[in-house]
Amino acid sequence: MTARNDPPSGGIRSAAASLSALPPDMERMEALQGFQRRSWVLERIAWLGMLGLLLVGLAGGFGGAGWLAGAEATTPDGALRITYSRVQRQQSPTMFRVEALRPDQQGRLELRLGRDLLDGWEVQSLLPQAAESRGDAQGLVLTYRLQGGGAAPVLLLMAQAVAPGIVQASIGTAEGAPVVLRILVWP
Amino acid sequence: MDSVLRGLAIYVILLLLFRVSGRRTLRELTPFDLVLLLIISEATQQALLGNDFSIANAVLVIITLLLCDIGLSLLKQRSQRASMLLEGVPTLLVAHGRPLPGRLEHARLDEQDVLSAARELRGLERMEQIRFAVLETDGQITIVPEREPLAPPIRAGTQAATPPPR
Structure with a gap:
């Protein structure tokens, strides 16, 4: 560090000589150069830190697209597969994609959104619209009549996280055990 | 409470970012720098206000930012260490x-x-x-000449000062 502050060869003696003959005000300023050098080192470290944050952002560490953010979970009974973002941002819309893997013979599905999801997220839309809905102690049960045509029918839940932190969201069917998603929400 | 916390967080983050990005960053204010500053302010504004565009929220955020600034200036006034940390030191x-x-x-x-x-x-x-050139804490370079300062340069479109008639 100190060596880099010196001028290149040829100018060393003259620059050193010029620094040795300073008026008192400049001498006082020179006395603080140790602090300035440490500041420059810290600056460079901070730049690397900013670059690191940028790379984490590109990888999805702050939500949005990126392999760190994307996640998939299946309910214990295998009835639903949920694709969601495990890293989200407060007040930023996000989508939970729910695939109904095992609707009953009539294409009927009872989807339960847990209370933790309803408390932690502001639901903006749910497509397609449920045929029926009812609330109970564990959350909201939405009844669908699905027509998959061979493929697993898909439900799209748009919501935005209300508060930052590591927040849980439970999604499942009315009868089966839900899958509990643990989601990091950045402020 | 949310507005105050947002204001505090943004103030501290901006202070840190501009401090570590170096005192010359955005100092020149070229047209591109100006556009960059406007983009930064726009990005900051969204984070400061969220979805609440009410006057009450704006006033709360503005008061928070101003009080932060006043507080820091008082701190710098009372502590040389704090002043050095926040603003850096002049460099020859x-x-x-x-x-x-x-x-x-x-x-x-x-x-x-x-x-x-x-x-x-x-x-x-x-x-x-040049006797001394100093990079000041605000990013400006000040010059102490070896000899008596010359007359300021004549800029295009201005007339040189004429000596008073004797």
Whole structure:
């Protein structure tokens, strides 16, 4: 560090000589150069830190697209597969994609959104619209009549996280055990 | 409470980011720098206000930012250490006509920047005419000439001052 502050060869003696003959005000300023050098080192470290944050952002560490953010979970009974973002941002819309893997013979599905999801997220839309809905102690049960045509029918839940932190969201069917998603929400 | 916390967080984050990005960052204010500043302010505004565009929220955020600024200025006034941490210290770049290359490099400057400041501020043409060049904490380069300062340079579109009639 100190060596880099010196001028290149040829100018060393003259620059050193010029620094040795300073008026008192400049001498006082020179006395603080140790602090300035440490500041420059810290600056460079901070730049690397900013670059690191940028790379984490590109990888999805702050939500949005990126392999760190994307996640998939299946309910214990295998009835639903949920694709969601495990890293989200407060007040930023996000989508939970729910695939109904095992609707009953009539294409009927009872989807339960847990209370933790309803408390932690502001639901903006749910497509397609449920045929029926009812609330109970564990959350909201939405009844669908699905027509998959061979493929697993898909439900799209748009919501935005209300508060930052590591927040849980439970999604499942009315009868089966839900899958509990643990989601990091950045402020 | 949310607005105050947002204001505090944004103030601290901006302070840190601008502190570590170096004192010369956005100092020149070229047209591109101006656009960059506007983009930064726009991005900041969204984070500050969220979805609440009410006057009450705006007033709360503004008060938070102003109080942060007043608080920091009082802190800097009372503590030299805090002042150094928050603003840095002036740095000698040229001594008796000799540039100090390591310092110039660390400050992301070169001799041309110093000469440019010397021309603009003091009408000096050569490095040897500069006694001291100092990078101030606000990012400005000040020049102390070796000899008596020359008359300020005549800018295009202005007339040179004529001596009073005897």
